[in-house]
Amino acid sequence: FDAEASAAVARALDGKVKPLRSLGDLEHLAARLAGIQGTAEPHVDAPALVVCAADHGVAADGVSAYPQEVTALMLQSFAEGTSAVGVLARQAGARLVVADLGVAEAPRLQPGQNQVLDRRVRAGTADSAAGPAMSLAEAQQAVAHGVALVDDLVDEGVDLVGLGEMGIGNTTTASALTAVLLDRDPARLVGPGTGVTGEAFARKLRKVDAILARHRDADDPWDVLARVGGLEIAALAGVVLGCAARRVPVVLDGFITTAAALVAWRLAPACTDVMVAGHLSPEPGHQVQLQALGLRPVLDLRMRLGEGSGAALAIPVLRSAVTVLHEMGSFADLGLDDERPTA
Amino acid sequence: FDAEASAAVARALDGKVKPLRSLGDLEHLAARLAGIQGTAEPHVDAPALVVCAADHGVAADGVSAYPQEVTALMLQSFAEGTSAVGVLARQAGARLVVADLGVAEAPRLQPGQNQVLDRRVRAGTADSAAGPAMSLAEAQQAVAHGVALVDDLVDEGVDLVGLGEMGIGNTTTASALTAVLLDRDPARLVGPGTGVTGEAFARKLRKVDAILARHRDADDPWDVLARVGGLEIAALAGVVLGCAARRVPVVLDGFITTAAALVAWRLAPACTDVMVAGHLSPEPGHQVQLQALGLRPVLDLRMRLGEGSGAALAIPVLRSAVTVLHEMGSFADLGLDDERPTA
Incomplete structure (x- = not known):
């Protein structure tokens, strides 16, 4: 800095x-x-939104309001440019870069659609409540993909990076990650995600408890990341590390991308220097994460979509700051x- | 609606x-x-920012951090396009419309500069702590200017209006207006404005008390407006009324434009229907005003500049909402x- x-x-x-x-x-x-x-x-001349997608073994237990197949369907919608983040990135004048880190079923794209970068490490993580989500080597590979992705983008002239994600079940993974990394009570972190309530919400909480029962003892951040997951979170942690290495501002989105930022911070504490919090999610754990990182969000629009929607909306504000x-x-x-x- | x-x-x-x-x-x-x-x-294809400027008799008593001459100097900077609102309006793709409702010394503009519309009603208000700020006829004329201004803009295709203002001393006037219209204790409304502290702040509070001692009994909103002022606030109330008449969304800025919105609401309660709160000012009275109008601000960036800066920054968010x-x-x-x- x-x-x-x-x-x-x-x-x-x-x-x-x-x-x-x-x-x-x-x-x-x-x-x-x-x-x-x-x-x-300072300049915001060529911003990019980097959206990483992957599936989560924890999703099999009905912790999300959506079935796992939706991850691949949403990748399809990213490729078509009709997703929220696609619309908002265009609006913000930001390039949209989508990477598949391990969606269970690899997307089939039509010619002429936006590219989805193939950075597949494995076809989704394993259920972290039953064992490690992935191996250490796989976690390292996902992080390396994120670092390399930023490196290429910066070489191409990108001067600001926003984070986005897609992965059914990933608020469950992000809650567990945050609980372990910050040593917090998960009951204060877990929220409705994309909209689980009632019995499904109780199931989600029990799932996070089960993940913690198995991995709470993990301390080394690489170990935490590999055991809890997920693949897209690992890649996004790599994107943050890559931004720190290249001195490029990285705009966080919601709860999941900020979990990735926590991983990056534990791997290399100085990388908080390049972070900007794009928006505040209503997910209760997001405020806790941002406080740990010492960040104040640019926007508070009660959005809980992820994808990078909050990061995209913050870009015009950042551009206004430098234009002033x-x-x-x-x-x-x-x-x-x-x-x-x-x- | x-x-x-x-x-x-x-x-x-x-x-x-x-x-x-x-x-x-x-x-x-x-x-x-x-x-x-x-x-x-819905559409945000041709937004405009309407900035009304005037001087205030109360400014003579040192209630502001700046001398009255700064109002005219700032009009100059609006004409040059180098003011904050000029930069932010360009950034938001909004047309900037500046009107002089009664700056003490009429601005001298160079050829080639942006126009400042001459809607001068009188050369600044009188000191409202010593008597009425203006006559009822003058207040009505200023409001009529605002209504007509919007009417012309909508005829020209403008589909969304943001409010802005300039007038040294106008947080003092806005505080007194708000206290009378909402029957509140001024001590809970008055803030530092552009930055008065210490003895100057105490002077500002005493000034508001003096204005209230003279005009607190006013009840009819026309009467309140004429007695407390100011000219730009009256015109902005007219802009709000004009937007309501033409079904055009009006984006409020900070404490002063929201005081104008309170006047419009008291004149015609239904006009809250067309209001959108652009941002939250740190001025303590702003939250009180927005609650009275039932509005939640789009942005909270701790800005206390006025001019329409907060309304301008909210426009890209509104455009994103309709684009989605x-x-x-x-x-x-x-x-x-x-x-x-x-x-």
Whole structure:
């Protein structure tokens, strides 16, 4: 994190034709992007949304409102550009990059559709309540895919990355991961996900308890990741690590992508430096995760969809933050001196 | 408000490829715009930001961190396109319309600069702590300017209006207006505005008390508006009324524009139907105003600038809400039946 570039941006914003600090979070965000990118001229010229998808062994137990087949169907809808994140990415002027890390049934795409990158490690994880979700080698491979993906994108000019995910059952996995990594009571983390209530919700809670009974003793973050899963979360942790390595801001989405951010943070604590929280999910564990990472969300629109929808919506706000810095006039331009009251 | 169009949009969104209601406020906003515009195909194709400026007699007493001359200087910066709202309006693809309702010293513009519409009613209000801010006829004229302004814009195709304002001292006026209209203790409403602290803040509070001592007995909203002011607030109340008459969504900005919305609501209660709260100001009275109007803000970015900056930043979110409605695929498209779990 380039504290000097960040401070230079804060100073430049102090000289703009407005009361000091009156643009609030917009100013913090511009200064933060400057610190991350290591330049007093931060930019959001070529953002990309990286959506990773995979299936979860835990889904077999009815922890989700949807059957596992929906993961592959949604990949289809990502390829067609008709998913929420497809629409919102277009709207935000962001490139949409979708990677299959291990959907149970590999999607069959038609010619002319958007590409789904084949980064399949295995056809979905095993049930983590019954054993490890995957092997350590598989977890490492998924993380490596995420790192490599970012590396390629940055080489192609991408200057900001938003995270997205798809995987039926992945709020169950993310709840268990968060409980282990932050040593929290799962009852305070588990929420309705895509909409489970009543008996299905009780089943989901019991499932998380069963995962924890088996893996709570895990401490090493690689070990936690391999035993609890999932494949798309591992890849997203890799995307965060890749962003940290390349000094590219990474915009978190909801509960699942922030679980991936927790994994990345435990693997390499300094990578919180490149994180921006895009939105706040109503999933109760999300607030807990963001507090652990010291992040304040840009948006709070009570969305609980995932896919990267919250990250996509935050991009125009981030772009506005840097545009204010570049295009606003200063008091000096108006012939006023620089002596203005502080707030 | 067209409840049928609104319900049709909610139903259409229920059929999209996502868990029910999982896009949260984005879905509420799309349905609300539909109800306001009276169509199941709501649109944000030609938004405009209407910024009204005027001076306030109360400013002479040092209630602001800035001298009164800054109002005219800021109009200059609006004309140059280098103000925050100028930058953010461009970014949001919104037309910026600036009107002078009574800046103390009329701005001198250079050829080639953006127009500032001359809607001057008088050269700033009188000190409302010493007497009425303006006459009833003047208040009516300012409101009429606002109504006519919207009428022209809608004739030209504008389909959504954001509110903005400029006027040194206008948080003092807005605090007094809000206290009278909602019968509240001013100590709970008055905040730092553009940044007054310490003795200046105490002076501002005393000024609001003095205004209330003289005008608290006013009950008729026209009477309150004329006696407390200000000219730009009256015009903005007219803009709200004009939007209600033309069924055009009006996006409120911060504390001052919402004071104008309170005036419009007291003049014609049904006009809350067309309001959308763009952002939440840290000014303590803003939350109180929004609660009275039954509105939840789209954004909370701790901005306290005014000008329409918060309304401008909300526009991309509103545009995303209608784009999701128009561009997302449905479960039916994927060959899935319509029986999905409710959240």
